[in-house]
Amino acid sequence: MSRIIVITSGKGGVGKTTCTANLGMALAQLGRKVALVDADFGLRNLDLLLGLENRVVYTAVEYLAGECRLEQALVRDKRQPRLVLMPAAQNRTKESVTPDQMKALVLTLAKSFDYVLVDCPAGIEMGFRNAIAAAREAIIVTTPEIAAVRDADRVVGLLEAEGIKNVRLVVNRLRPNMVQANDMMSVDDVREILAIPLLGILPDDERVITSTNRGEPLVLSEQMSVPKLALSNIARRLEGQTVEFLDLTANHDSLLKRFKRWLKGGSRG
Amino acid sequence: MSEAAAFPDPVPSTHPEEHPEEYLEALEELNDLPEPAELPDRAADWSADQDLVAALAIANPTQPPHSAAAPTAPPPPPRPVLPPVPPPLSPEAAKLAIELLVHDDRLVDPAVLDRGAQVTLTLTPSATTTPVEGSDSGNNSAAIAPATVLLSLPPDRSPDGEAVGLAWTDLWQQLMHRLYGGDRGWQPDAPVTLQVWGRSLDGRQLSAIAEALQEVQLRLDRLETDHPATAAVAIQGGYGLAFVPNPEAPAEPSEAEAAEPSTADCLYLDKTLRSGAEIRYPGTVVIRGDANPGSSIVAGGDILVWGRLCGVAHAGVPDNTSAIVMALNLDTNQIRIANRTARVPASNLDSPCPEVAYISGKSIRISPAADFAKNELRSRLGDPQP
Numbered sequence: 113m114s115r116i117i118v119i120t121s122g123k124g125g126v127g128k129t130t131c132t133a134n135l136g137m138a139l140a141q142l143g144r145k146v147a148l149v150d151a152d153f154g155l156r157n158l159d160l161l162l163g164l165e166n167r168v169v170y171t172a173v174e175y176l177a178g179e180c181r182l183e184q185a186l187v188r189d190k191r192q193p194r195l196v197l198m199p200a201a202q203n204r205t206k207e208s209v210t211p212d213q214m215k216a217l218v219l220t221l222a223k224s225f226d227y228v229l230v231d232c233p234a235g236i237e238m239g240f241r242n243a244i245a246a247a248r249e250a251i252i253v254t255t256p257e258i259a260a261v262r263d264a265d266r267v268v269g270l271l272e273a274e275g276i277k278n279v280r281l282v283v284n285r286l287r288p289n290m291v292q293a294n295d296m297m298s299v300d301d302v303r304e305i306l307a308i309p310l311l312g313i314l315p316d317d318e319r320v321i322t323s324t325n326r327g328e329p330l331v332l333s334e335q336m337s338v339p340k341l342a343l344s345n346i347a348r349r350l351e352g353q354t355v356e357f358l359d360l361t362a363n364h365d366s367l368l369k370r371f372k373r374w375l376k377g378g379s380r381g
Numbered sequence: 382m383s384e385a386a387a388f389p390d391p392v393p394s395t396h397p398e399e400h401p402e403e404y405l406e407a408l409e410e411l412n413d414l415p416e417p418a419e420l421p422d423r424a425a426d427w428s429a430d431q432d433l434v435a436a437l438a439i440a441n442p443t444q445p446p447h448s449a450a451a452p453t454a455p456p457p458p459p460r461p462v463l464p465p466v467p468p469p470l471s472p473e474a475a476k477l478a479i480e481l482l483v484h485d486d487r488l489v490d491p492a493v494l495d496r497g498a499q500v501t502l503t504l505t506p507s508a509t510t511t512p513v514e515g516s517d518s519g520n521n522s523a524a525i526a527p528a529t530v531l532l533s534l535p536p537d538r539s540p541d542g543e544a545v546g547l548a549w550t551d552l553w554q555q556l557m558h559r560l561y562g563g564d565r566g567w568q569p570d571a572p573v574t575l576q577v578w579g580r581s582l583d584g585r586q587l588s589a590i591a592e593a594l595q596e597v598q599l600r601l602d603r604l605e606t607d608h609p610a611t612a613a614v615a616i617q618g619g620y621g622l623a624f625v626p627n628p629e630a631p632a633e634p635s636e637a638e639a640a641e642p643s644t645a646d647c648l649y650l651d652k653t654l655r656s657g658a659e660i661r662y663p664g665t666v667v668i669r670g671d672a673n674p675g676s677s678i679v680a681g682g683d684i685l686v687w688g689r690l691c692g693v694a695h696a697g698v699p700d701n702t703s704a705i706v707m708a709l710n711l712d713t714n715q716i717r718i719a720n721r722t723a724r725v726p727a728s729n730l731d732s733p734c735p736e737v738a739y740i741s742g743k744s745i746r747i748s749p750a751a752d753f754a755k756n757e758l759r760s761r762l763g764d765p766q767p
């Protein structure tokens with residue numbers, strides 16, 4: 113049984129597409145066959161982040177219109193043969209596809225892949241409806257900001273109403289030093305409001321921006337880094353493995369402080 | 382337990398014809414309102430219906446002309462501000478004004494005008510139910526037919542054909558709230574009568590509803606509608622049908638229910654209210670979970686949140702001043718009781734304790750639950766202070 117997961121957030125710019133690209137790549141590295149579906153018609157980005165822009169010939173719209181075969185529209189990644197991308201059309205709007213069409217497309221992909229990850233556009237309108245049409249699970253990406261958390265909360269409510277009960281949380285762009293200075297919401301604050309299981313915590317890191325601009329997902333890089341490890345851990349948790357959460361505060365304080373925190377009961381992140 | 386389809390708009394009970402002075406005062410007070418920060422009392426949600434205010438201004442000749450200017454109360458979403466000179470009365474507003482002056486108890490037809498029209502689930506003693514004596518006398522299993530559940534969807538257009546009310550997606554969310562959130566009073570495999578007045582359903586929507594009902598062990602059995610297309614869909618689906626091409630019919634039960642004491646029953650919701658969720662109920666609302674920021678609860682009776690209350694809570698709608706709002710952690714920034722509104726100051730308590738908001742004198746007060754129990758309850762019961 114393949115898993116259909118929608119990656120959504122409500123608010124824009126919190127890192128949905130980056131997460132989708134990296135998680136897809138990480139899952140493929142774990143030996144799974146992964147299809148990424150860009151549901152952001154009219155504002156497609158996923159191909160850029162994967163560095164596959166110049167290889168997009170047909171898009172989901174052409175496939176749905178019957179102008180090409182499924183294999184023609186799917187873009188295979190050379191670096192990672194187990195990963196394919198179904199690109200969105202850039203010259204259309206979100207209303208050009210219906211939830212039923214999206215559902216049919218995703219279910220077709222689900223027949224031949226272990227994972228189908230759907231990259232949801234921001235907002236809760238038609239694009240969102242399309243993206244969640246076939247999903248059985250959801251990953252909510254949020255940043256530790258009140259606006260992002262509020263929107264995420266709304267989206268969780270909408271997902272529940274659509275019968276998607278398996279919803280998990282990724283807190284992105286956490287700055288441990290700001291959390292320690294009480295200038296940023298902590299992961300626990302976010303969890304308290306959203307009340308959904310935590311899937312992973314990603315630190316705010318410049319390397320993510322660099323890799324995005326280069327079109328090379330971070331998990332592909334040779335060099336080990338904290339965000340790379342955090343992303344691979346998320347993929348392993350998706351696979352059902354139990355992986356400890358990283359202690360992101362480690363770099364930022366002294367041994368004494370860590371010891372004190374450990375005495376107090378060891379909060380993470 | 383039953384939930385009234387009609388839910389009166391939060392308007393003061395004072396009728397303009399009976400007490401014109403008081404009424405004028407209320408309106409003028411409203412116009413003088415500055416920022417919400419300085420509001421001790423505020424006629425709740427008057428501004429929500431500009432047409433109504435305008436209509437009233439014209440219907441009442443003693444009204445100074447400036448009162449027609451729209452009061453710009455901040456909490457509801459911004460609405461177009463009416464010009465100071467009253468415009469010619471729109472037919473709808475005129476109808477409203479007349480209704481307002483003629484009917485005492487039903488100021489506004491909430492089913493049509495209230496944006497917060499609700500999906501309602503009512504458990505009714507079914508006509509096909511075998512008398513209870515049958516079960517007493519021995520053969521218990523087959524004798525009792527499960528009671529019919531009445532599911533009523535709010536209209537999405539007024540009788541004049543104008544689009545109002547909930548879109549399908551919002552309606553769906555509310556339906557899910559009601560099916561999964563509350564206590565399930567129904568028996569397994571109970572038949573459901575779906576009432577759809579002033580709204581058309583297509584085949585997909587109807588089958589989605591039927592599937593959703595099936596998941597909570599309910600069986601869609603019958604459809605009552607005034608819409609020909611919906612009726613046709615019901616026939617295709619093979620459901621029982623009552624086609625009443627008369628839009629006035631559904632007003633009857635709502636009026637009857639509105640006449641009942643509003644605090645008669647209680648809605649339990651066993652879930653977290655997330656941003657965007659809106660609960661409206663004529664009785665008391667109990668939430669076992671949090672009410673997150675961006676959610677809203679409007680109740681005719683009290684509001685109890687066994688968790689953290691961060692959303693907007695409006696108890697005692699429209700005029701029950703003895704209603705209270707209780708929460709384990711009262712973390713909201715605005716509380717409304719009857720026609721009063723209060724901004725809640727940031728808590729200065731180190732650790733949150735259960736708190737109660739109630740009307741004392743002219744304004745809303747918030748006390749720790751322990752103190753409330755000691756002082757306020759005692760004085761309400763008429764006991765002398767120790």
